[in-house]
Amino acid sequence: MAILVELLAIAAAVASGHLVAALVAPASSPFVAVGDAVVRLSPQPVVEFAKSAFGTADKPVLLAGIGVLLVLLGALAGLAARRRPAVGTAAVAALGLLAVAAVLTGPVPTATDLAAPVVALVVGVAVQRGLDRLARRHGGTRTGSGGSGDGVPRRTVLAGASAAVAAGTLVAGGAGLALSSSGSGIAASRVALTGRLAAATLAETAPPVPASAAFPQLGTVPFVTPNADFYRIDVALTIPAVRAEDWSLRVHGRVGRELVLTVDDLLRRPLVQRTITMTCVSNTVGGNLVSTADFVGVELAPLLLEAGVDPSADQIVSTSRDGWTAGTPTATVLEPGRGALLALGMNGEALPVEHGFPVRMVVPGLYGYVSATKWLADIELTTFAERSVYWRDRGWAERAPIKTQCRIDAPVGFSKLPAGRVQVAGVAWAQPVGITAVEVRADDGPWVRAELATEVNPNTWRMWRAELDLSPGSHTLTARATDRRGLVQTDVRVEPIPDGATGWPSTIVTVV
Structure with a gap:
């Protein structure tokens, strides 16, 4: 019974934390925050093994692994708690504190982010202590049977309490998942932005792709990759959720004047449509981490020139809503004809959420880890000597032109x-x-x-x-x-x- 107590306490903590996170800050879900911390802190060989072994399934595998580990830890703590009851409480508290630490050490923690892990900690400890006391009072961790003293069989009392906790956990977890998947108005925001893009007059349209551009009858992929099939490589366990009407971008650093832009600001600028093939640096020889789409967006170079780029700023550091960073050579983005974009649309609709809605960077000719920040939140003009970024900290090259x-x-x-x-x-x-x-x-x-x-x-x-x-x-x-x-x-x-x-x-x- 002690093992069941620990597992129910951990499950209740995870479910309640996920529900609170869905209401206030999805990325602060304790389960997800710990997973994000694992991704951030894993050494490069581990990261490379995960990508090569599991490919685009690496995130579900990681989350499943964390779930299995929680079950094992709960079982071990339950066994130890049979002799020393305090061990069970300490184990649940330690896991709760680990979730708090994971949130606090995240890329951009806020006070609101602490709500979910703190609730998870409190609920987990309360459930563990409550069920443990019931189990000991009514014989759940001892031999023997009998009544509870009020005419109710001992194990009936404990079974009822455990069933109530399990039901509450399922309801809280299910509600958290439902709220997370609903996206807090993201779907409606995408539909609205898709309509605005469709109604916009483009300053430049991409020429139609001729039928002679592909050989699908011989087994090649379609020339333009459907959004559902476009490769996705990133480190986000929970996709950042921000409505187009709430989005803003700060352009700062080594510039003459700082800019703060909204989606409305971008839509007032000339919109262009470009057909671009994107390639992931993790693509192995003969691999499929390469896709093509029609992007609609605003040219990045004129926007930076409007801000006034200092000649010393040889790096553009772009930051995602989840804190991920990329460093792009400034000269490449400003190169005449390069066609770097702040993209809002992809293949006739607003960017899919998993591909960066509402705004992402697209710089042709560079591998994605230095050029294709999704869920864009910040652009800083700086230098390579002054600032490092996510993948460069993990051994990848500073500059990454796509190879033939x-x-x-x-x-x-x-x-x-x-x-x-x-x-x-x-x-x-x-x-x-x-x-x-x-x-x-x-x-x-x-x-x-x-x-x-x-x-x-x-x-x-x-x-x-x-x-x-x-x-x-x-x-x-x-x-x-x-x-x-x-x-x-x-x-x-x-x-x-x-x-x-x-x-x-x-x-x-x-x-x-």
Whole structure:
């Protein structure tokens, strides 16, 4: 029974904390705050292992792991509490204090953020003490049975109290989850912003993507990635929730004058539409952490020039609502024709919440960890010497231009194909310079020049296809790309850290 007491106390603490957090500050949920602390404090090898082993499922795996750990700790504390009752209370209190510490050491803690972990601490200790006293008074932690002294069987009293706590926990937890998923008006705010973007007159529209820009019939992905399929890589366990009407951005630091901008301010500026391919630095050779979208937003360079960038400011530090930071080379953003955006729209609607609603940064040609801050809250003009940022603190490179890469989409690995001419297809990218050639070969045979799809613009990927004559047997298909500078994709295989993977993608097929 002592184990059940501990588990119910921990569950009640977690559920009550999550409910309070959903009402006042979603990121302050004790369960989530501890998870965020794990992400912040994990050493680089652990972070890389999680990304490589679990990919985009790393966050659910982490939260599930925390849940399992809580169950194990509760069981151990319950066993110890059978002999020393104070151990059970101390264990629940210690977990509550851990949640308080996780919130206090977060990126931008406020007094409001303390409400959830404090409530969790109080509820957890109260439930543990109450159930423990009932268990001892009515024989739940001792041998023997009998009545409670008032005609009610002892175990009936304890079972009733435990069931009441369990029911309350389920109600509180369910309400917290429902309130969190409702987004406190975020859905309605997105709908409203989508309508405003649709009604706006764009100063620049992206040319339509021609049908000849992709080869989906051969197995390539669609040229424009649907929002639901667009890759998502970030460190946010709880997606920051802010309505468009509540959003503001501060531009400060080494500037002539500080700016504070709202969504209304951005919508009054010229809006442009650009088709851009974004790439994650964690993308391994042949990986799928690359996607393309039509973004609508405001050009960043004119806005910074309006603020008056000091010549010494070689870094733009952008901060997310959850405190995550990125450092972007100022010269890259100000480069004529680069087309960096403060994006509000994505593929015909306001940004999806998981992709940065209401405003995010998009800088073509740079890996996302230095250029693509979601849930944007702050921009500071500073220097690389003066300020470090999240991933640079963890060993990643200061500057991260996207490397020339390609991928084989079809045939998929270990396919069995009929002998004869085999269609090979895939995508290549080298933002912002563009792709001019892709070559494919079987085994160590001669390189065959692929047919390139129509180029949409140098800031997007480019599809390709080729035909190879393959005899029966096992074959290794390899591809390499050449960009507009004449640089051929290197065959030297390196892992993503510190500034992006390199190597030729390959796949093995069997011809029968």
